[in-house]
Amino acid sequence: MNALLDLLAAIGRGFFAVLSAAGSVTLFAALALSHVVRPPFYPRLLLRQMTDIGYFSLPVVALTAIFSGMVLALQSYTGFARFSAEGAVATVVVLSITRELGPVLAGLMVAGRVGAAIAAELGTMRVTDQIDALTTLSTNPMKYLVVPRIVAATLVLPMLVLVADILGVLGGFIVGVFKLDFHPGTYMARTWEYLEFQDVFSGLVKAAVFGFIIALMGCYQGYHSKGGAQGVGAATTNAVVSASILILTFNYIITELFFAR
Amino acid sequence: MSGMPKIRIRGLCKAFGPKRVLDALDLDVPAGRGLVVIGGSGSGKSVLIKCILGLIEPDAGMIEIDGRNVLAMSRTEREAVNAHIGMLFQQGALFDSLPVWENVAFGLLARRMMARRDAKPRAIEILAQVGLGADVADLSPSELSGGMQKRVALARAIAARPDIMFFDEPTTGLDPIMGAIIDALIVEQVKRLGATAFSITHDMASAQRIGDTVAMIHGGRIIWVGPASSIRESGNPYVDQFVRGSSEGPIKMELRK
Numbered sequence: 001m002n003a004l005l006d007l008l009a010a011i012g013r014g015f016f017a018v019l020s021a022a023g024s025v026t027l028f029a030a031l032a033l034s035h036v037v038r039p040p041f042y043p044r045l046l047l048r049q050m051t052d053i054g055y056f057s058l059p060v061v062a063l064t065a066i067f068s069g070m071v072l073a074l075q076s077y078t079g080f081a082r083f084s085a086e087g088a089v090a091t092v093v094v095l096s097i098t099r100e101l102g103p104v105l106a107g108l109m110v111a112g113r114v115g116a117a118i119a120a121e122l123g124t125m126r127v128t129d130q131i132d133a134l135t136t137l138s139t140n141p142m143k144y145l146v147v148p149r150i151v152a153a154t155l156v157l158p159m160l161v162l163v164a165d166i167l168g169v170l171g172g173f174i175v176g177v178f179k180l181d182f183h184p185g186t187y188m189a190r191t192w193e194y195l196e197f198q199d200v201f202s203g204l205v206k207a208a209v210f211g212f213i214i215a216l217m218g219c220y221q222g223y224h225s226k227g228g229a230q231g232v233g234a235a236t237t238n239a240v241v242s243a244s245i246l247i248l249t250f251n252y253i254i255t256e257l258f259f260a261r
Numbered sequence: 262m263s264g265m266p267k268i269r270i271r272g273l274c275k276a277f278g279p280k281r282v283l284d285a286l287d288l289d290v291p292a293g294r295g296l297v298v299i300g301g302s303g304s305g306k307s308v309l310i311k312c313i314l315g316l317i318e319p320d321a322g323m324i325e326i327d328g329r330n331v332l333a334m335s336r337t338e339r340e341a342v343n344a345h346i347g348m349l350f351q352q353g354a355l356f357d358s359l360p361v362w363e364n365v366a367f368g369l370l371a372r373r374m375m376a377r378r379d380a381k382p383r384a385i386e387i388l389a390q391v392g393l394g395a396d397v398a399d400l401s402p403s404e405l406s407g408g409m410q411k412r413v414a415l416a417r418a419i420a421a422r423p424d425i426m427f428f429d430e431p432t433t434g435l436d437p438i439m440g441a442i443i444d445a446l447i448v449e450q451v452k453r454l455g456a457t458a459f460s461i462t463h464d465m466a467s468a469q470r471i472g473d474t475v476a477m478i479h480g481g482r483i484i485w486v487g488p489a490s491s492i493r494e495s496g497n498p499y500v501d502q503f504v505r506g507s508s509e510g511p512i513k514m515e516l517r518k
Contacts, residue, residue, distance in 0.1 A: 121358075129354035132316045136348040136427075137368040137417075138340045 028220050032146045045148040053114050053149075053215075054156030058163065060113060061106045065164035068101050069093055069171025077180050089180070090190035093172030095199055099259075102164040103157075103203045104251055107210035110157065111243040115218040118149055119239035122222025123232035131223070146223065150215040157211030158204040165203065202258040209254060210247050217243040265328055267292040267425060267457040268313065273322035274481075275308055282308045283319065284481030295451060295458035297472030297489065299465070299503060301512065304478050306461035307351075310429055313459070314348060315339050326425070344372055347418035347456075349447075351430040353410040355402035361388070361413050362398040368421040387416045391446055408439040412446065419450050426451055428460035432467045444470040465504055468492070477503065479512065 076092045122145060125131050134141045169191060176182040218239045225235035268290035275283040282305040290296045300306050311317040313324055315331065324331050331342055355364050363370070365387050366380035375383065385395045391412040402410055411431070418426060431447060432440035444467050451458045451471075462468050468475055472489040477500050485497040493504055502510030 125356075128352060129350045130356055132311070132314075133348070133350060133354040133356070135316060136314055136343055136346060137371055138343045139367075139371045140336070140340070 024224075025216070025220055028223070029216055031142060032150055032216070032219070035140070035143045035147050036151060038143075040143065042144060042148055045144070046152055049148045049152035050156050052117075053110070053153050053211075054159060057110050057113055057156075057160060060109050061160050061164050062167050064105050064109050065097070065102060065167040066171040068105055069097055069168035069173075070175045071171075072096055072101070072168075073172035073175040073180065077176075086180075087190065089176060090172065090182070090187045091194045093176075094169050094191045094195050097168035097172070098165050098195070098199045098203045099255075100203075100251070102168055103161045103206040103210060104247065106161050106164045106207065107157065107214065107247045107251075108244055110153075110160065110211070111214045111217075111240055111247060114153065115214045115239045115243045116236045118215060118218030119222040119225070119236045120232055122219060123225035123235040126223060126225050127228055127232060141223075146219045149219055150212060153211035153215035154208050155211070157207040157214070161203055161207035162200075165200065198258065202254065205258075206251060206254050209250050213246045213250065214243045217246065265292070266290055266325075267327065268459065269323075269325040269328075270313070271323045273309070273312060273324065274320045275305075275312060275317065276320055281481050283312070283322075286322070286478070286482050288476060288483050288486075290457060290459055291474070292457050293455060294473045295448075295460065295471055296474045296476060297460045297462060297468040298476050298478055298483075299461075299463060299468050300478035301463065301503065305481055306463075306478055307429060309478065310427055310459070310461050314346070314427065315343070344368075344421065345424040346427065347421065347423035347425070348427045349411075349414050349418045349429065349431055351433050353402070353414040355410060355414055355417070357402050360399050360401060361405070364402060364413060365416045365420055367417060372421065384416075384420070387420050388413070390419070390450065391416045392442075407434055408443070411435065411439075411443050415443070415446060415450065419454065422454055423456055424454075425457045425459065426454075428458065428462075428471070430462050430464070431460065431471070432462065432464050437466075440464065440467060441470070447471050463503075465492075465506075 072093050073089055076089050077086055080086050080088055080092075122131070125145070131141045131145070134144055173184070173187055173191075176187045177184050221235040221239040221242070222232075225231045227234075266289035268288075270286060270288040273283050273286040274281070286305075286309065288298075298306050298309065308317060312319045313326075313331075319332065322332075326342055329342075331339060334342065356367065359367070362381050362384040365384040366375075369375050369383065370377060370380055381398065385398050388395070388398060393409065393412050393416070397405065397409065397413070402413065405413065428447060431443055435443060447458070448471055458471065460468070460471055469489050469492065475487060475489045475492050476483045477485040477497070479499050485495060485500050487495055492500065495501060495504070498511050502512050
């Protein structure tokens, strides 16, 4: 009986810890958003963050997208050949890339690269008193550190996903034309034939939400890190794990909003 | 007005879980003087300084700066008060993403006191006041020695000509000679600015060099206040034990068994 009570108590503690963390993240996000529209603004920092998050993530996102498109073309061809539907390869590639794989894979890759970097940087600033130093220098750390990162990630993730969409389709095209012997004109015609504005737009909306999540979790975990190097390490891990889980969760929610009949 | 303390603290309480770090602490810091708070590790010195700076919210009590209760202020009002405060952190807390000159000029730029093109020459002037040449201006803080980092941190603290300066263990991590040099710089700059200096340390030599008055914190309260020159003849057993650095006496260090 005692073992059962201990188990229930442990589950209850875990449940309340999750609720508490969710509330804390929500308040942090609300505070950050309230500072987005209130001066002072830091355009130089915003531009620097857009470069760090967007430009320097291009190689990893581009490689991920192009190989995903290539694999998708190959897999769907071999799968669809079983019921003579090879002609749908181009359509499957473009819809999968724009609706799902482009935003989700780009989001997960950027979460690993940028979310971890943000958490490590802010975490180190926290444990070395640099965030406190900002306050003593009449600078609100929320405005100076958090807002530029959140705004930058929210703005540049859709741009990255647009690039990923193009390169993903290009990957499928390369495999389709050079390996599977599709006619280039036919492949492109099939690509455009069933593509709708909503397919691309939903992916870009997802990307903006994922960018917000990545920067928010990186900033939240780094801002609240404590306990020296070990604390910074834990913050980095938590930032990537929590952002990845939230990306997959919100991916479903947004898909439901856009495409559920 | 001359009799009013620059900083007045009454009934300040702060607990972390069951541990009461500050327990109804009272303290006055006279204007234009240097007060040093001494006390053992974990006695609440850093918590006290962070409460005054608004970095930690106390559980109860009152902190007045120039007669205004800073705990009742809005964030904007508090930032305005902080504009007249300079702080030297224990480890310097220099922004490692910025070059030295931007660290020094950070407060000037943040408060829109000058344009970026004017800020660098001004930062170099301030660096000269703490004995550093223009050649360090473009270096990263990580390229400097510990003593040089402390000087840069001091330069950042004095850049906006503050009324009140806070020093958190200014000589920690420095050799005795560099410690004495930093202390001399602190005294020189505080005098030049005519500022009120509030320091915390457990380095007795440093306390006597930079303080006019010394206050000892123990058990979350100030248990002795007196002139820095007479600290070795305080007559207080706690102060005597601390000054002697003896394990025998009324102060019992918390050891985990």
